[in-house]
Amino acid sequence: MKIKIMELTDRHLKCIIQDATPAFVNSLRRVLLSELPKMAIHEVEFHLGPIRDRETGKMFESMAPLFDEIIAHRLGMLPVPTDTRLFNFKAECVCGGEGCPNCRIMFVLNKHGPCTVFSGDLEAISGDAAGEVTNYAIIEDLIPIVRLNEHEALLIYATAIMGRANDHAKWQVCDSVGYKFFPHITIDDKLCDNGGGCIDICPKDVLGFNTKGNLAVKNLLQCDLCNACVEICEPRPEGGKSKGNMIKAIRVEGKNDMFIFTMDTDGSYTAKDAFEAALDILEKKYQDFRESISTMK
Numbered sequence: 001m002k003i004k005i006m007e008l009t010d011r012h013l014k015c016i017i018q019d020a021t022p023a024f025v026n027s028l029r030r031v032l033l034s035e036l037p038k039m040a041i042h043e044v045e046f047h048l049g050p051i052r053d054r055e056t057g058k059m060f061e062s063m064a065p066l067f068d069e070i071i072a073h074r075l076g077m078l079p080v081p082t083d084t085r086l087f088n089f090k091a092e093c094v095c096g097g098e099g100c101p102n103c104r105i106m107f108v109l110n111k112h113g114p115c116t117v118f119s120g121d122l123e124a125i126s127g128d129a130a131g132e133v134t135n136y137a138i139i140e141d142l143i144p145i146v147r148l149n150e151h152e153a154l155l156i157y158a159t160a161i162m163g164r165a166n167d168h169a170k171w172q173v174c175d176s177v178g179y180k181f182f183p184h185i186t187i188d189d190k191l192c193d194n195g196g197g198c199i200d201i202c203p204k205d206v207l208g209f210n211t212k213g214n215l216a217v218k219n220l221l222q223c224d225l226c227n228a229c230v231e232i233c234e235p236r237p238e239g240g241k242s243k244g245n246m247i248k249a250i251r252v253e254g255k256n257d258m259f260i261f262t263m264d265t266d267g268s269y270t271a272k273d274a275f276e277a278a279l280d281i282l283e284k285k286y287q288d289f290r291e292s293i294s295t296m297k
Ligand code: SF4
Pocket: 201, 202, 203, 204, 205, 206, 207, 222, 223, 224, 225, 226, 227, 228, 229, 230, 252
């Protein structure tokens, strides 16, 4: 199998996967969507009662225009940067599930109205076992959580733990994960009348005329195999003869062992790390499967 990276940014990856099966590429898609371990806020504790602003001494009520559950849900969906080398799943941690710097990150949020509370207002107050806390700021700092009015305030303690999207969407790392068969377009110059109907109907601007005025493929990777160009093409006798098998000048097929694969992350992983982690998980699954088959009698 060969993988050729076409586009790579922090959160986006597009590649061509060659010599693979649809089953494999679909497994990769499913692992990216649901099996990557990720840190996400899982427990939220709301301070109740009055809150004093330390700087001004002014008193506020612990309240917000939204229910606590809605605020907690919004906090859960924030992308917490995840380094899986630093954290364990809580249930598998040396602390026996009690919670410790090896399996959780704690955040505090302390805001007084009037203001909009943003994701960037969450401050990490504990980090990994080495005491490093500065790396865990929420990736996007301008995600709005709630708008506080005059005299309203929020003092929240939140705990992030590792999980998988199999259990809840807050642990989902990737979105827009998909693939399509690599397109293969053939144009029979003898049959094509260069009328341009296929160029106009193509929704992806794949086709055009070359410098000689003949129909040509301009932008192959954009083709989504919709077949609109084939449908509009008038069938003509094969080989450009006056009679014979009626065929079309343009043919579009998807290669069934070659794929264009795209994915994006929410920022908790880089796209490269997510892709590599998914390949490692798949490899381990195949190994386990191979071993369990070999022990079958
Ligand atoms: S199959 Fe669809 S997207 Fe591809 S070239 Fe034809 S019209 Fe364009």
